[in-house]
Amino acid sequence: MNTIVRKQMSIHPDVMDMLNNQIGMEMKASAAYLAMASWCDQRELLNSKAFFYKQAEEEREHAMKIFKFVNDNGGAAISPNVTNVNNEFESLKSIYETGLEHEISVTESIFKIFKAAREKNDFITEVFMQWFVSEQSEEEDSFRSILDIFDLMEGMPLKMIDERIPTE
Amino acid sequence: MKNETANSYEIKHLTFCKYELITPNKTITLSFPQMLELRRNINELTTFASLTRIVNNENFVLLFVADKQHLIYLEIPQLLHLKEEIELFFHAPASILV
Numbered sequence: 001m002n003t004i005v006r007k008q009m010s011i012h013p014d015v016m017d018m019l020n021n022q023i024g025m026e027m028k029a030s031a032a033y034l035a036m037a038s039w040c041d042q043r044e045l046l047n048s049k050a051f052f053y054k055q056a057e058e059e060r061e062h063a064m065k066i067f068k069f070v071n072d073n074g075g076a077a078i079s080p081n082v083t084n085v086n087n088e089f090e091s092l093k094s095i096y097e098t099g100l101e102h103e104i105s106v107t108e109s110i111f112k113i114f115k116a117a118r119e120k121n122d123f124i125t126e127v128f129m130q131w132f133v134s135e136q137s138e139e140e141d142s143f144r145s146i147l148d149i150f151d152l153m154e155g156m157p158l159k160m161i162d163e164r165i166p167t168e
Numbered sequence: 169m170k171n172e173t174a175n176s177y178e179i180k181h182l183t184f185c186k187y188e189l190i191t192p193n194k195t196i197t198l199s200f201p202q203m204l205e206l207r208r209n210i211n212e213l214t215t216f217a218s219l220t221r222i223v224n225n226e227n228f229v230l231l232f233v234a235d236k237q238h239l240i241y242l243e244i245p246q247l248l249h250l251k252e253e254i255e256l257f258f259h260a261p262a263s264i265l266v
């Protein structure tokens with residue numbers, strides 16, 4: 001009985017559910033960053049707007065990477081619902097803080113999938129998730145570095161801070 | 169007991185990629201993607217929130233299966249039984265993926 005599913009799918013069904021949940025999280029992150037990009041764009045914060053437009057695209061790429069992985073391995077990828085996107089922010093600094101918080105929760109979620117894949121001997125997913133583990137540490141690092149700039153330049157005009165934000 | 173079996177939904181494996189959902193009044197052939205679709209719908213219908221909603225309203229669900237070719241009628245016990253049936257079908261012990 002159990003081998004039946006194995007013939008059709010090379011990933012574990014429970015892990016597949018988690019991957020589908022992750023697709024939703026990445027798409028939600030993409031939408032959240034797009035809202036942040038718009039806030040910055042309207043206020044002529046050029047480096048920040050470039051940063052968030054790029055983040056929005058990257059998150060979508062992450063979602064697509066998982067989406068195709070699920071289907072390529074015989075599973076069913078689900079196009080997620082993205083609702084309750086926040087478009088109101090109080091400050092540029094709070095935007096970056098929210099971004100970091102979001103990245104931390106994504107990292108936790110990725111660790112959970114990694115752990116489940118390992119526990120269920122789903123090595124294909126485990127290896128696939130390795131890229132996401134290193135990607136998350138880079139993402140968190142870039143947000144932390146930017147928040148450091150805010151601390152170092154406290155009290156300076158917003159546009160001057162924005163000019164210090166790395167665009168690449 | 170006899171009655172229970174007669175009213176329950178079962179899943180059978182036919183060939184490499186053909187499955188059967190046996191319902192009280194018909195037998196529906198399913199492909200593997202259609203099986204995955206059924207699994208997802210049943211899992212969604214049997215969350216605590218969803219079950220509560222069903223019990224507080226009409227007490228049954230109508231569900232499309234096999235790419236909307238068939239409509240099945242499920243009362244709560246049938247829904248729960250089918251969930252178990254699907255779980256059993258998809259349950260793979262850790263060693264299976266090695």
Ligand SMILES: [Fe+2]
Pocket residue numbers: 026029058059062106
């Ligand atoms: Fe991501």
